[in-house]
Amino acid sequence: MRAPDWLTARPIAHRGLHDRARGVVENMPGAVHAAIAGRFGIEVDLQLTSDGEAMVHHDDALGRLTDGSGALATQTAAQLKQVPFKDTPERMMTLGDLCALVDGAVPLLIEVKSHFDGDRKLVARMAQVLANYSGPAAVMSFDPDQVLALREALPQLPRGVTAQRRYDDPYWDHLAPAKRNTMLHLRHGLQTQPHFIAYWVQDLPAPAPWIARNLFGCALLTWTVRTPEQRQHAARYADQMIFEGFRPED
Template identity: 55%
Template sequence: MRADWIADRPIAHRGFHDAARGVLENTASAFSAAVAGGFAMECDVQITADGEAMVFHDDTLDRLMEGSGRLDSFTRAELQTLPMRQGRDRMITLGELCDLVAGRAPVIVEIKAAWSADRRLEARVAQILGGYKGPVAVMSFDPGSMRAMRALAPSLPRGVTQESVYDDPEWDRLTAWQKFSLGRLLHLPQSRPDFLAWYVKDLHYRAPRFARAVLGLPMLTWTVRTAADQARAALYADQMIFEGFTP
């Protein structure tokens, strides 16, 4: 199986970050800490105005950067001049993350879902990871993104990030049918994932249990932060994406 390593180690969510120590999420410091701790790591990527894949979670800069506005309205050069609100890190590209990790730990890249036909980000991710030698996989909430990655980089392991009940306001952009089909894995014939990453609070639902037990798909779970989350992860998943503690 292409992703047989996917559940070998606990996965540090956005790197092994700790804002109290000035180590912010999705930074070189957080990823270096994950390597030092012997963890795998998850990161997020967004597309810039000039087509670069930047390692950053939010659509906008306001929460973490000394700046504001949508990330995709800035160029790579502009973004890398901006300081973060804490610590000394600057925003890095996916290519820079690959150079930093250099195969020393597994990397799972979440392609932030745009829910559109624009696949510039997928194309850039495929271009960068095509030459990477270490264990790496991609995933997204948008099954269409993984369908695109199957065409762009068929040898790259891919997964779909999942919930069972899409009732958070962030999902208001989706239709009722999209929410229904996502929660019931109706995308599988098109996305053909090598693994799934399911919301820890929803692991008890039928779809994730079916996918793991019957279809044999490795099950990651996010984001594990408490002892109760850990217990649920141990019962229903193969590995956790964790944050806020040391496993």
């Protein structure tokens, strides 16, 4: 299956069309509404709760955007829905809340966050929720095991790999070298069989996404586009951009 045309038809708002200075916070209802109003696709992140719910939130712990602290995985969905945010009166959504809010108006691009520990409960919960969602949606992850889980649990949905050329920056220090090695150069592609690649704009062009795009027909998204120079780079090397900090039509 090739990635559908709707995945690359319009720019995709990174964590929704957010502007924290104006009280529109990433991955929150206001950012979703703003993206819908602009007819942009919406990229969001999912984290797992202690009771197996899929929450729309990037960080795996509270504190950067919210009051409080602690890992999301140690709290229930009900508890997380009560957590105050610093710059908005809105509250964290479940994936079900997000689907009800978007209701097919624009495409959803959903990233599965992972601790690279083989736990597939988040994908299982996603499969339950998305089975009842008729709008355009695609799913992706950095973790090859999660992409394989997506292939098995959600074979009908477009799936992708979030990737970059190297994994030697401090963000990846928690992963064993062998794990990072499996992620390099999309080596797992024959097993995970992605329909699209979401590649870091700073690392384009690169051989692996070029091969995936030109030899295997994968759509190529690029993240996160924030500057005019990155926008030009995205237009040259990718099929569509995942953007933040500006409106593409301004």
